[in-house]
Amino acid sequence: MAQTASTANQTATNPTGRPPSKSRAKYFFLSPAIFWILIFTIFPLLYAVYTSFFSFRFGRFNQFVGLENYRRLFTDPNLHSALRVTIIFVVVTVTVQMVLGFGLALLLNREMRGRSVLRAIMILPLFATPVAIGYLSITLFYEANGPINSVLRVFGYGDVPWLSNPFWALVAIMIIDIWQWTPFVFLVSLAGLQGLPIDLFEAADVDGATGWQKFWSMTLPLMAPTLWLILMLRLIEAFKVFDIPASLTLGGPGRATEVYSLFTYRTALRFFDHGYASAQGLLLLVIVSIIIAVLYGRIRGIYEVER
Amino acid sequence: MRQTKTPAVQKVAIWGVIIVVVFWVLFPFYWAFLNSIKKPADTFTNTYIPFLQFQPTLEHWQAELAIPEIQRAMMNSFIISVGAATLAVMLGVFAAYALARFQYRRVDSGRLTTWFLSELKLLDNVLSLVLLNATFVITFPVIILSQMFRELPRELEEAAFVDGASMFQAFLRVSLPLIMPGVVAVWIICMAFSWNEFLYALSLTSNQAIQMPVMIAGAEHTRGVQFWFVGVRVLLTILPPTILALLAQRYIIRGLTLGAVKG
Incomplete structure (x- = not known):
């Protein structure tokens, strides 16, 4: 803040009454944030690259091992298991969230009472601390007399082994993730739908277009950039999922719900294998970068600002 | 999008969906709240309405x-x-x-x-x-x-x-x-x-x-x-x-x- 204060002193008087020179001001305004991000992201990133070339054992640098940590990425069955679990998780949760969220938004995109209340309710899961929700889910999915199994029992599907069976444990963390993030897809889709030009749809009505025709040839193409944006944001977050498996299942039973981030976390802080963990982190960075590179082109339009 | 007239059947269906969604979203919060005011013994019963089904407590x-x-x-x-x-x-x-x-x-x-x-x-x-x-x-x-x-x-x-x-x-x-x-x-x-x-x-x-x-x-x-x-x-x-x-x-x-x- 000292910086900006001195800027104020230097340019405090402006007797000419003309717009002041922008050349200095524009760097003073931008540089604090840039420096901050450089310090806290670029340096750690470089440090991660550096450590990935070393083997760490017993809490200290052991020796330079070259690409050994990267070679392990290709041969470690536990890593492959984590990657497979994560990909299944990502594909299922994101698909369900996109379909349900957009579907609901289409259904509820109309004049109706109580829409603002509904929006308020839908915001709640997004901001509910994920770890707390994971912890709460231990009681929700409680096998003996938790509420979910109690309800299922009424329909005759009593004792689902939610947390002790590898398949159902994965389903459980997916259900919680879907609970938390479907509202996000819904809210953003709804905001997007409400920004569509009404007169275009009125013109289509005049021309006698059916609901399906309007949906396929107008709503969907017009919503495409927003939907790609939602998809990108959801894919990135889903690949990094950590909190819910870490609190609900601890990656278990066995390794059934050990997602990528949890595996990396354990490599670094349980086994203190920092070099290998850095290599894993960089691999995730590459995966996420590819997602952004592929999808960013499609959404670019909505970030471009008119001047 | 403009809606001309929503038929009654559609209206009922929409409100049905809204109720299900609201229930689905809010239930975990309500469940946490319920457990926080139940006596330990009551948490093992499937009761959902305080005062009527169980006596709430602030002890926890x-x-x-x-x-x-x-x-x-x-x-x-x-x-x-x-x-x-x-x-x-x-x-x-x-x-x-x-x-x-x-x-x-x-x-x-x-x-x-x-x-x-x-x-x-x-x-x-x-x-x-x-x-x-x-x-x-x-x-x-x-x-x-x-x-x-x-x-x-x-x-x-x-x-x-x-x-x-x-x-x-x-x-x-x-x-x-x-x-x-x-x-x-x-x-x-x-x-x-x-x-x-x-x-x-x-x-x-x-x-x-x-x-x-x-x-x-x-x-x-x-x-x-x-x-x-x-x-x-x-x-x-x-x-x-x-x-x-x-x-x-x-x-x-x-x-x-x-x-x-x-x-």
């Missing part, structure tokens, strides 16, 4: 709030999230103004915006052990506020220049006050996100600095699953960010989509 709230570790964790969460949000907003508001008002020759503003975007989305996992919450949330003020600065009419600042104001004075006295509601909302979003952050909190804290999310994650292993304590702790953790989010509602869509979609 009193017991939990009296625990020094809980008090300290709440305090830590509060201090860290307020600090991170304030820092991020202070740094972010200047960058936001710069991106909205100036052209940068070598890197155009669009690309800089993208860079801020990627900072948030790419790096927080790789660098989880080193990054701080302020860095993690700084994207929100930068992106949302730069959008808001752009929407302000420039004439206001130009009028200030005519009156002899400097760039910084025009920013501080004219533009900043006008977007103050947005600044407050962004601050709230930042605070809620720092509050909820778990990975860095878990990695970087051991004892003194423990926050609520870490506190909660550790509880189950030392205490087993005691529904009533789960209820209280979950609500203590969840309520601050969710209540804050309700206050910042109008800006949340913009925040979560990094300004791309107007909420």
